Amino acid sequence: MKKVAQWSTEEVSQWLTEEGMPEYSESFQHLNGQDLLKLTKADFQSPPLSLVTSDGGRQLLDKIETLRIEHHIEAHKNGHANGHAIVAADGDGGGKAKRNGVLNGFRKDAVQIPIPEPERSPYPVEWGKTAIAFLYAVCCFVFTTVMISVVHERVPSMETDPPLPDKFFDIFDRVEWAFSICEINGMLLVALWLLQWTLLKYKSIVGRRFFFIVGTLYLYRCITMYITTLPVPGRHFKCAPKLFGDWEAQMRRVLKMIAGGGLSITGSHHMCGDYLYSGHTVMLTLTYLFIKEYSPKRFWCYHWFCWILSAVGIVCILLAHDHYTVDVVVAYYITTRLFWWYHTMANQQALKETSQSNFFSRVWWYRFFQYFEQNVQGIVPRNYELPFSWRPPRWSQTKYTRIDT
Amino acid sequence: MASPELLVERDSADTRLDMRVEEGHGELPNGAPCAGHGAAGEDGGKRSHRKCIRKPRDYIKISVPDGRSSQLPLEWWKTGIAFVYAVFNLVLTTVMITVVHERVPDKEENPPLPDKFFDYIDRVKWAFSVTEINGMVLVGIWFVQWLFLRYKAIVGRRYFFLMGTLYLYRCITMYITTLPVPGMHMTCAPKLYGDSQAKVHRILQLISGGGLSITGSHLMCGDFLYSGHTVMLTLTYLFIKEYSPRSFWWYHLMCWLLSAVGVVCILVAHEHYSVDVVVAYFITSRLFWWYHTMANVQTLRGCPNNYLTNTWWNPVFNFFERNVQTQVPCVFCWPITWPPACFKNSCKKYSMVQSIREE
Numbered sequence: 001m002k003k004v005a006q007w008s009t010e011e012v013s014q015w016l017t018e019e020g021m022p023e024y025s026e027s028f029q030h031l032n033g034q035d036l037l038k039l040t041k042a043d044f045q046s047p048p049l050s051l052v053t054s055d056g057g058r059q060l061l062d063k064i065e066t067l068r069i070e071h072h073i074e075a076h077k078n079g080h081a082n083g084h085a086i087v088a089a090d091g092d093g094g095g096k097a098k099r100n101g102v103l104n105g106f107r108k109d110a111v112q113i114p115i116p117e118p119e120r121s122p123y124p125v126e127w128g129k130t131a132i133a134f135l136y137a138v139c140c141f142v143f144t145t146v147m148i149s150v151v152h153e154r155v156p157s158m159e160t161d162p163p164l165p166d167k168f169f170d171i172f173d174r175v176e177w178a179f180s181i182c183e184i185n186g187m188l189l190v191a192l193w194l195l196q197w198t199l200l201k202y203k204s205i206v207g208r209r210f211f212f213i214v215g216t217l218y219l220y221r222c223i224t225m226y227i228t229t230l231p232v233p234g235r236h237f238k239c240a241p242k243l244f245g246d247w248e249a250q251m252r253r254v255l256k257m258i259a260g261g262g263l264s265i266t267g268s269h270h271m272c273g274d275y276l277y278s279g280h281t282v283m284l285t286l287t288y289l290f291i292k293e294y295s296p297k298r299f300w301c302y303h304w305f306c307w308i309l310s311a312v313g314i315v316c317i318l319l320a321h322d323h324y325t326v327d328v329v330v331a332y333y334i335t336t337r338l339f340w341w342y343h344t345m346a347n348q349q350a351l352k353e354t355s356q357s358n359f360f361s362r363v364w365w366y367r368f369f370q371y372f373e374q375n376v377q378g379i380v381p382r383n384y385e386l387p388f389s390w391r392p393p394r395w396s397q398t399k400y401t402r403i404d405t
Numbered sequence: 406m407a408s409p410e411l412l413v414e415r416d417s418a419d420t421r422l423d424m425r426v427e428e429g430h431g432e433l434p435n436g437a438p439c440a441g442h443g444a445a446g447e448d449g450g451k452r453s454h455r456k457c458i459r460k461p462r463d464y465i466k467i468s469v470p471d472g473r474s475s476q477l478p479l480e481w482w483k484t485g486i487a488f489v490y491a492v493f494n495l496v497l498t499t500v501m502i503t504v505v506h507e508r509v510p511d512k513e514e515n516p517p518l519p520d521k522f523f524d525y526i527d528r529v530k531w532a533f534s535v536t537e538i539n540g541m542v543l544v545g546i547w548f549v550q551w552l553f554l555r556y557k558a559i560v561g562r563r564y565f566f567l568m569g570t571l572y573l574y575r576c577i578t579m580y581i582t583t584l585p586v587p588g589m590h591m592t593c594a595p596k597l598y599g600d601s602q603a604k605v606h607r608i609l610q611l612i613s614g615g616g617l618s619i620t621g622s623h624l625m626c627g628d629f630l631y632s633g634h635t636v637m638l639t640l641t642y643l644f645i646k647e648y649s650p651r652s653f654w655w656y657h658l659m660c661w662l663l664s665a666v667g668v669v670c671i672l673v674a675h676e677h678y679s680v681d682v683v684v685a686y687f688i689t690s691r692l693f694w695w696y697h698t699m700a701n702v703q704t705l706r707g708c709p710n711n712y713l714t715n716t717w718w719n720p721v722f723n724f725f726e727r728n729v730q731t732q733v734p735c736v737f738c739w740p741i742t743w744p745p746a747c748f749k750n751s752c753k754k755y756s757m758v759q760s761i762r763e764e
Binding site (some may be wrong): 020156164224230231232239324326327330336339343348351358359363 | 684711716
């Protein structure tokens with residue numbers, strides 16, 4: 001942009017129009033850049049300018065001042081001599097006022113640009129919180145195991161309480177090896193998820209979410225298992241004998257179950273009564289949801305494969321007559337709703353604050369959710385990295401030195 | 406002398422101004438005194454007049470948001486559809502109860518399942534009447550409150566949709582697995598074994614009695630997972646609380662007490678298993694909150710990472726709530742008179758700076 005001092009009358013007129021002061025263009029028809037810079041307040045107090053101006057020319061003078069400063073800065077950049085040249089060229093009349101304007105006005109109108117502090121990462125690692133979530137999940141697992149062994153004592157015997165009528169069982173007969181398929185699928189899915197998790201960049205955040213959701217689902221399961229005990233779904237069940245208060249033997253059973261991961265295939269699960277709702281369905285559904293959520297969208301083959309594993313596993317639970325249909329349906333419903341609820345809350349900043357329109361904040365675990373997710377800003381991107389690569393710390397942060405230190 | 410001169414000049418000024426003024430003179434109040442009119446002379450008069458109406462090129466248009474009426478369209482026909490949906494689901498539930506009744510295992514064959522609540526608290530005979538009375542009172546209160554709401558159509562639509570969906574879920578869970586009766590005290594009507602006419606008769610009887618035992622219409626067993634009474638008590642309370650002024654804490658407390666006592670009495674009467682009540686409460690509250698968050702938080706609409714849209718009823722939700730662009734305000738008015746007569750009550754409401762267009 002040409003220096004103001006060198007503007008022609010047309011450019012002055014154009015500038016006036018651009019700045020929204022067309023009323024002056026008529027009076028300034030003969031003014032060029034230098035004359036513009038020479039204008040003072042006094043000029044606006046006598047005709048002809050006093051007639052066109054409504055504010056004593058204040059607005060126009062301010063804008064001219066701004067122009068001067070811009071060009072003064074530019075001039076300084078290009079070299080001091082040019083600036084001085086401008087000052088000298090304007091000479092006597094407006095020169096004094098202008099010089100004052102330049103020096104004093106420059107300081108008065110100086111704008112302090114605050115340098116932002118180096119930003120915290122929007123996805124802080126915070127392994128401490130992940131550890132807490134892990135502890136919570138472990139507690140819930142142990143609690144579930146204890147609860148299963150307690151409920152086992154109360155399961156009505158097969159003679160007094162035959163299996164309840166179930167629509168799926170009416171249509172499909174039992175297939176013996178189906179439950180092994182379900183458990184193999186479950187183990188595969190968990191292994192795949194674990195592998196995928198180690199490759200994620202934001203392991204701690206995703207891990208925290210997985211542990212929290214799993215823990216909560218098993219906690220709910222404890223409650224529903226305990227309050228009402230359903231009878232065994234099929235006559236093929238071999239339930240371990242009841243212990244009637246033998247605490248030591250019960251503890252041993254609990255430990256054996258935890259060691260076997262609660263799976264029948266490892267021979268650790270001989271206890272009955274844990275029907276409403278199905279823990280196998282929870283694991284199958286939840287690992288599939290997490291796998292799909294935290295892997296690239298274009299891996300549709302992989303997603304389909306995992307979906308088939310999950311669906312076949314769930315159907316096999318029913319085929320094996322190992323759970324009632326309502327157990328599986330309720331487990332699916334609760335798992336999907338909780339997963340979607342949690343992730344929608346985590347992805348929307350608006351839902352992380354309590355407000356009248358945010359009903360999501362009314363769940364009992366909202367405070368825990370806030371504790372886990374308050375520093376996570378935005379949607380966790382699906383970035384991957386090798387788990388054990390080492391990066392020297394100083395390469396990971398770029399620093400910009402301040403201009404004036 | 407001065408006047409004809411002024412007139413002429415004013416005309417020319419006006420013609421010149423017309424090219425510049427983009428919005429038209431209507432925006433500026435004609436009666437507003439022009440600044441500096443008295444001070445200037447003749448020419449000053451013309452110039453001052455011009456400066457009043459002059460507009461700088463870079464004016465900013467402040468768009469006034471649409472009046473409330475366009476953000477909350479009533480659309481009674483959608484409410485009608487929701488009502489039909491709810492009625493359909495209620496009828497389906499009734500049919501399902503009749504079907505399931507045939508499959509309920511005998512009391513002797515399948516004794517009541519062990520239930521923790523039943524172990525601690527023995528049965529109280531009149532408790533279930535308390536539940537049903539509370540339910541009827543709550544529904545009555547809600548109906549009266551609904552009549553007085555300004556945006557009846559929108560709220561009614563939501564109520565019918567949620568109730569219909571909850572009863573639909575209930576049909577599914579009732580049908581797939583049949584629980585035995587929770588207590589030996591329950592008298593179940595005899596099974597009909599294929600007598601369709603009698604079954605239809607039972608269905609009509611159940612519908613006409615509203616599904617309540619107190620009216621003597623509900624003699625069938627098997628509809629245990631999950632509890633429809635809990636659904637009605639919880640849902641009605643949630644709606645009452647949501648669509649009434651925040652300051653009516655005593656009213657909310659009273660309704661909460663009615664609801665809670667009703668739910669506890671279901672268990673005390675040994676009419677449902679504990680798991681039925683817990684699951685019913687869970688599903689009702691989650692569905693209510695889910696629906697209302699989707700409806701009220703505008704940033705969720707059209708957001709790509711909104712998992713709330715993964716539900717099967719999302720298209721139906723979009724159909725019902727597409728044109729509702731803001732949270733339904735808590736405004737009441739007389740039910741019979743026409744909308745313009747709506748009075749304002751103690752609800753907090755901020756009127757717009759300009760005239761209140763929705764009145």
